[in-house]
Amino acid sequence: MTDGIDGRKRETLRRFAAIGAAAPFVGTASAEPGDDGSDANETREAIRGYVPTTPGAHFSKLRDDLRLGTGEAQHHLRKLEEAGEIESAKDADFRRYFPADRFDDLDKRALGYLRRDTPRGMILALLRDPESTGAELAADLGVSRPTVSAAAADLDEAGLLDRTDGYALTEPERLLTLVVRYADSFDADAVAFADEAASLVAYDPS
Secondary structure: OHHHHHHHHHHHHHHHHHHHHHOOOOOOOOOOOOOOHHHHHHHHHHHHHHHHHOOOEEHHHHHHHOOOOHHHHHHHHHHHHHOOOEEEEEEOOEEEEEEOOOOOHHHHHHHHHHOOHHHHHHHHHHHHOOOOOHHHHHHHHOOOHHHHHHHHHHHHHOOOEEOOOOOEEOOHHHHHHHHHHHHHHOOHHHHHHHHHHHHHOOOOOO
16 A cells, blocks of 8 residues: 555656756756755656646645645755745745746736636636626536625735626736646636637746
8 A cells, every 4th residue: 555655656756857857947956965865856856847837836735736745845845945946925824836936926816816716717707708797607606606706805806806897807818828828737627718718828927
């Protein structure tokens, strides 16, 4: 059983490490005193690959997706932040991680909300149909009107939604391009949306 778990972890780390080795912001990982050089390098390269492909992921998601222990993830994330390769931002109860110097503050807020189910569903619905009402959004997402209203208030405060006259996205092009660029890291609905919209945009966040 343990060998199976360790094997899956190793496979996961190697997959993201391969991405990390090719990522434009990556340097060569170096072993540190007290680290097992091979494992430390592989774990750090995996994080280097994961963060650019899943920007805005919070700590628990990153830890779980990479099959890391809490202390292990904290250690390597701290080292990468200290090296200036990644950066993090507090988002309510979450700490979200991004490639360093890749996104502005509004991008970071947008990615944070795109990683939450209800706000992401609302954003996708409003990108598809800017005339959608609160009642229609609730029905489409299978949630209550108060849930939609609470998410709308959060998006409004973040500068992504205007509630003056219904619901209107204030940054539709930015949101559209983020969805298309990182669709695979969201959900199947985002992937389907991106397949429809990919021909319309080209996004370079650098």
